[in-house]
Amino acid sequence: MSRPVEPKLEAAEVRENRALGSGYHLLSLEAPEVAARAAAGHFLMLAPAPETGPSFDPLLPRPFSFLARDPAAGQVQLFFRTVGRGTRLLAAQPPGTRLRALGPLGRPWPDVPAEPALLVAGGVGMPPILDLATELAARGRAVEVFYGGRGACDLHLLDRFRATRASLTLATDDGSQGWRGRVTEPLEARLADGATGCLYACGPTPMLRAVARLGERYALPTYVSLEAPMACGIGVCRGCAVPARLGDGSGHDAPQSYRMVCVDGPVFEAGEVAW
Known part of the structure; x- marks a missing residue:
């Protein structure tokens, strides 16, 4: 990282x-x-x-x-x-x-050469996904974006996503635009169809948990950008602590530890987080 x-x-x-x-x-x-x-x-x-x-x-x-x-x-x-x-x-x-x-x-998205880059955005978790899509597309990388919200009113700046020429799949809970249901559903369908590459996601915790499980199931490198309340942004207040898993190589998790979203993240390997 x-x-x-x-x-x-x-x-x-x-x-x-x-x-x-x-x-x-x-x-x-x-x-x-x-x-x-x-x-x-x-x-x-x-x-x-x-x-x-x-x-x-x-x-x-x-x-x-x-x-x-x-x-x-x-x-x-x-x-x-x-x-x-x-x-x-x-x-x-x-x-x-x-x-x-x-x-x-914080720590930014890592540069993982696996393609395509499968980017998943949920609600106000969209900004770092659009920023990454723009950067990867400018470097000629293959990018697929999955963007979801509660309704069409929660999906914004679609013209900017399309300007990157990335593949764009939309999903809304109420079916007012794109796939009806959670954004992880078309993502899962794409993975089941044989997509490989690397997963990047930012959005609500339930969405990130679902993306992490899909990445584990399909053995894909998976990175998540976490959102947490914080007061300082530099690791002093300890207000943005999230539980982390510490693997010991034996297939069992070590005792639970914590990471600060502001300095250890906001980007983590999905397997680091104790969902």
Whole structure:
């Protein structure tokens, strides 16, 4: 797995803050220091940075995976859904305001040569999957994307996925777009049809657990990007601990340990996680 890079604390300027509907937002930031270091799978911690001085509203920053990165322009893009006071405040920031950004953080997606790359996105877990799809496609890699949500209103930026020329399979719980059912169902059908390669997934924990089991069943390398509440992003607060499996080579699991999503992840080999 890749090692974390040195993060930078930067005053990032809002370039665009666009509402996409159903509470989803696209946030573009000018953050050249962060953009120059970031890779697909990294994340940053973000909070308002009032010009009047320190602010404790909200008290803690929020973690966001990168949707897109443009080092030449010094910009990054984020995608999020408003779910509480912190994200509502960020959604209300107009262009020209500055936000406090710390990043890039964590361990990014590994470079696994197995093809095709089978990418699975669920809901707001879409950003690091689109970022990875864009990067792999630009390098001429074969990419297949499986993107699911509760309904059609939860599937966004489909034009960007199609622009990568990756194969795109959509799924919704209510059948309003694409396959009716969970996104892991068309993935399982594809694997049963003989697909090989490498699995990459980000989304709700039940989806990631299902992808991990499929990867194990079909003996495919599988990587998951976990989501967890966190306060610092640098391993100090220990608030993002997740249970991990430590194999001892005997076919039995060693006593349970824990990993920090912010510094040991967010990307893990699926077999490392105690689902």
